[in-house]
Amino acid sequence: MSRKPSFANLRTVAPAPTPAPVKAADAGEGAPASTGPASRQGRKQIAGFFSPEMSFAMHMLARRQGRSLQALMAEAFNDVLRKHGESPIGD
16 A cells, blocks of 8 residues: 655745734834734624625615714614623723
């Protein structure tokens, strides 16, 4: 029975160059060394899948109120937290 081929022959291929780490001085004064937008620093995404009707209704409400969909979602999440006896977070 033959053995599986060795991966040792792959060592002759040059490894892909690794990007240089971003230093805090390069990222700006006190800025974290991340590539994401500054507005997303220290935040986590919460996402869900909803019906097209719900999406349309939420987008229309946001437009009518001149607010972002994210602001409406934060308000809704804070309402749910209050309903279940938790403290609202705020944003």
